[in-house]
Amino acid sequence: MEPNIFTTYMHSKKVFKGNKDILRPSYIPEQLPHREEYINELASIMVTALRGNRPSNVLIFGKTGTGKTAVVRYLEREVERLKRENADSQFQGEFQEFNVHRVNYVYINCEVVDTHYGVMKNIGNKFMSEWSEQIPFTGWPMEKVYESLKERIDEEPRVVVIILDELDKLVSKSGDTVLYHLSKINSELKQSKVSLIGISNHLKFTEFLDPRVRSRLGEEKLIFPPYNAEQLKDILTERVNKAFEAENIMDDDVIALCAALAAQEHGDARRALDLLRVATEIAEREHCEHVDTNHVYKAKNKIEQDCVREAVITLPTHSKLTMYAILLSRTNGHNKLTTGEVYAGYKEVCTVSGMDPLTQRRITDIISELDMLGLVNARVKSFGRRGRTKEIQPSVPEVDTISIIEQDETIIPVKKLRTFEDHQQMKLM
């Protein structure tokens, strides 16, 4: 075989034989420790669908990594399993009234699909038949998409359970139009029934809903509490046992540390699993036969750095320029900046990089977006007669972030402008 960039790594021995994918948050295990009560409650609501009736709409609340999505998808998987086990025959005996084949689940992540057109299109395209065409990415009037969606669902008698994950993102971005339509769809269907499961990180998002939508949507409510460190430890132990069955690669204190670190951040199981998985990968890369607590701390740093990097790299150009202006002012010793100062800096950066600056109004929004991403800290402060404005400071390491922004090829000319003082000097020369 010709030597290739990968050959060296292909020859290197795999240190851990287990399946690391089991440590990914997206993996749905056979058991969901400390969520049995919620699984049972949701199952008792959803069993109505197997009888061919419409289950109540359900709203599920809870912070990130509290098992909301996992519980819903767990039940979806159980329905699919029932379908497979009864592929050829109906239920027999006392279960004759149930028909699992008429139940359809549709899962939409509203963080990815965040427009009302997008949501309707995605649901509609799940019910393609011989005669129906694909609903296009864009172009159809909303009314047509909705009519097509109804026709497709109503083509045969069935119960459709639509899961809208991260529903608060959809509502905050596109309003409650979709929910209004979906929650009243049953009155317009002849033979099918639709039930909604909304999953949200924020309890208060229903305040922004039309009262009719709110009451239809929240027929049942479930609130998932955060996991504590002990519960996280159980979750991690179970996953590790499954992932690395015969291997004894992890000390107890590694699992305890991951659980404790994640418990500090509102009991986020996703975070705990990421820590554990990345720590394992780091240990493997270092050819260690054991994962220890040092690997966990390294994993913690790596995850934090990757988050910042990812957030900065994917920013649109003008958001990068705004961030750049904030960081450059900071390196010049300006600790806290006002919106006016950031805008002045931003215009300087635009001039040097040959771009037309946006208006201050738009930059105000960009600063709020940077704040939401956790890249800057911005809070409104009044300076009395000197006005009321935002006080802004970066919340990421300056030097590292500047170099990430400078990798953007469209911002190359800005590299020449290391400080505003340099620029002032350039202008004088």
Place this chain on the structure above:
DNA sequence: TGTCCACTGGAAGGGAGGGCTT
């Protein structure tokens, strides 16, 4: 107590871009 500053942030609308319909 009223004034004033430097904005904030909502509302409305323009226009570009992607895509469908007639």
Place this chain on the structure above:
DNA sequence: AAGCCCTCCCTTCCAGTGGACA
């Protein structure tokens, strides 16, 4: 080809705001 729909990004306009200061 012209007309239409939807989304996204942006501008313009403007009422509202908190608190220092006269």
